Amino acid sequence: MPPITFTDDDFKGVDPSQDDPMVISVNSDKFTIMKTMVDQGSSVDILYWKTFKAMRIPKAEMMSYNDHVVGFSGERIDTKGYIELYTTFYEGKSSKTIKIKYMVIDANTLYNILLGRPSISRLMAIVSTPHLAMKFQSISGDILIVHVDQKLACQCYAESLRVEPMRYDRSPNWKSSRRKKCPRRKA
Numbered sequence: 001m002p003p004i005t006f007t008d009d010d011f012k013g014v015d016p017s018q019d020d021p022m023v024i025s026v027n028s029d030k031f032t033i034m035k036t037m038v039d040q041g042s043s044v045d046i047l048y049w050k051t052f053k054a055m056r057i058p059k060a061e062m063m064s065y066n067d068h069v070v071g072f073s074g075e076r077i078d079t080k081g082y083i084e085l086y087t088t089f090y091e092g093k094s095s096k097t098i099k100i101k102y103m104v105i106d107a108n109t110l111y112n113i114l115l116g117r118p119s120i121s122r123l124m125a126i127v128s129t130p131h132l133a134m135k136f137q138s139i140s141g142d143i144l145i146v147h148v149d150q151k152l153a154c155q156c157y158a159e160s161l162r163v164e165p166m167r168y169d170r171s172p173n174w175k176s177s178r179r180k181k182c183p184r185r186k187a
Helices: 049-054 117-123 150-161
Strands: 022-028 031-038 045-048 068-070 076-078 081-091 094-105 113-115 126-128 133-137 143-147
Touching (some): 022 113, 022 150, 031 150, 045 049, 049 094, 081 143
Parallel strands (some): 031 113
Antiparallel strands (some): 022 031, 068 076, 081 094, 126 133, 133 143
C-alpha cells in the first residue's frame, strides 16, 4: 500500500476550527445514503432500522442474529438481524465498493448508517478528523479521498444536542436555550 498523507490542501470544509463528526454519503443497494457516520470507536457497522425500511429491502434478506450490541455506556441493544450490502464510497468520479456486514438496529438516531472499524479496516482507509477527510487506495492503485459534508455534519451534531428543557414554564419571559448556530465547546 502506498503511503497516505494529508496536507492543508485536503481540507475542503467551511470552518477549519471545528471538530465536526465524520459524516459522509455512500451508495448502497442503489440508494445514496446521506448522514453516514464514520466512527472509529465502533466495533460494528450499523444500518438503522428506519434506513433499512426506507431502502425497501425485503425482510427475508436479513439474516438472524440473536445477540446484542453493547453501546457506549454499556447498555445492551437488541439487533433485528444483519444484512450484507455492497457499499460504494465515492467523491466525484472516483469510487471503491466493498461488501459490508451491517447489524440492523432499531435506535433513535439522526444518522442512517454507522460505519465502524470493520468497514474502515476492510476499505483500508485512513481517517483524518482535522482534515475532515478519509483516504484509501482504489482498485487501480490511486489514492481516493472522501470529504465530510461539514454543513450536514454540523447540522447532525446540533440536532443531537437538542433536548427538551427541564422547565415547562411557557410564560412570555421564557426563552429557549437552543442555539441557531452549530454549538461547540471551547477548549
